[in-house]
Amino acid sequence: MSWALSLPSESLKDSSARHVLLCLANYAGSNGAGAFPSASTLAQDTGLSERTVRYKLDDLEKVGLIQKGNQAIAAVHIDRHDRRPVVYDLQLSRGANPAPRTKRGADDATGCNSQQNGVQPETERGAAAAPNPSLNHQVTEEQQQRELDDEISQQEQAAIESLDERQRFAMFATWEPSEKALADQLMIARLPAESVTDELFSDFKGFFVAKPATVDSQSGWCFRLVKWVKREQVRAAGAASTADSDEFDDDDTQWMKGASK
Incomplete structure (x- = not known):
């Protein structure tokens, strides 16, 4: 919450959006991640209508102060998909664009990187992730489902471990x-x-x-x-x-x- 309070006024001029951000920050972990209060909860906290709260959350996401986080955190606590609130992460870099920069143009203003002759030495794009068709035929549906269940279980465990002691x-x-x-x-x-x-x-x-x-x-x-x-x-x-x-x-x-x- 101290991060939200310290934002300069020029970063967020809308007082209602700032109020929503302050209340949202109260539900986030110490690293700013994993806040998932419902719109109705934020409406009670701020005194705004649920519709206004949703509009302000959209505005905060557009200006880069928040972004959608790991939705598995909410799935751990709420079984019904239609009742799960959106999980948000606070962008503690104070409004910086959360989208990662590509390697191209990252080193200087000319658009060239530091690689020799501007050539990237990486393997062809997507080559490492390309599946082997012959192996895919050997994987049964049961094995695929088991792997999916294991992945979901790992995500749920990670979500549980990421919860701050003070987080509701x-x-x-x-x-x-x-x-x-x-x-x-x-x-x-x-x-x-x-x-x-x-x-x-x-x-x-x-x-x-x-x-x-x-x-x-x-x-x-x-x-x-x-x-x-x-x-x-x-x-x-x-x-x-x-x-x-x-x-x-x-x-x-x-x-x-x-x-x-």
Whole structure:
């Protein structure tokens, strides 16, 4: 966010677009990558309409302050394709054109590079990536699918590892809590580590996976998990008083109260 605040006024004169950029930066990682709040979330943060937010995101992308990032990050957290927001990366070079420069003309203003006689020594364009037709016939559809699944799995893992500890995300089926964050929350709640059983953990994830609009940080999800476990222990003991009910009241789990009647 400090990067967005430090942008000179001549780089971004539109105050609404600057507001959207500041809020978007709040969801990005420390390297400026992986911000994927929905348009409705940004609308709530900025007070603008969703349509205006989308227009301003387009404007920010056109001037080179943001660009579309690794969309696999959103896919890790949100299963439904039609509900995934666009993942953006902040261009921390302060508005520089994110498109890579070609080698031609990169060394001087004459359009010639430093290679001898201006001749590029690389192999023919595309030669290295050309497939061998005889080998392609030997690869079965099953092998191709397995390779594709492996590639997707690697992308998802990379997306998970790239998440900043402070970055908020929706719950997803393969989420595992940070050991330190969970241990801290259990200590605060005075609960032993074995309180988080596989059954409670599965119920917790299953409930919030069905609520993709709910987002939180890694530590925030650990807090919610311990809160869930503590409430379930009280319910199982059958000793929940009115005060206890107020303590564990959570808009995300109101349906549990009705289910117990």
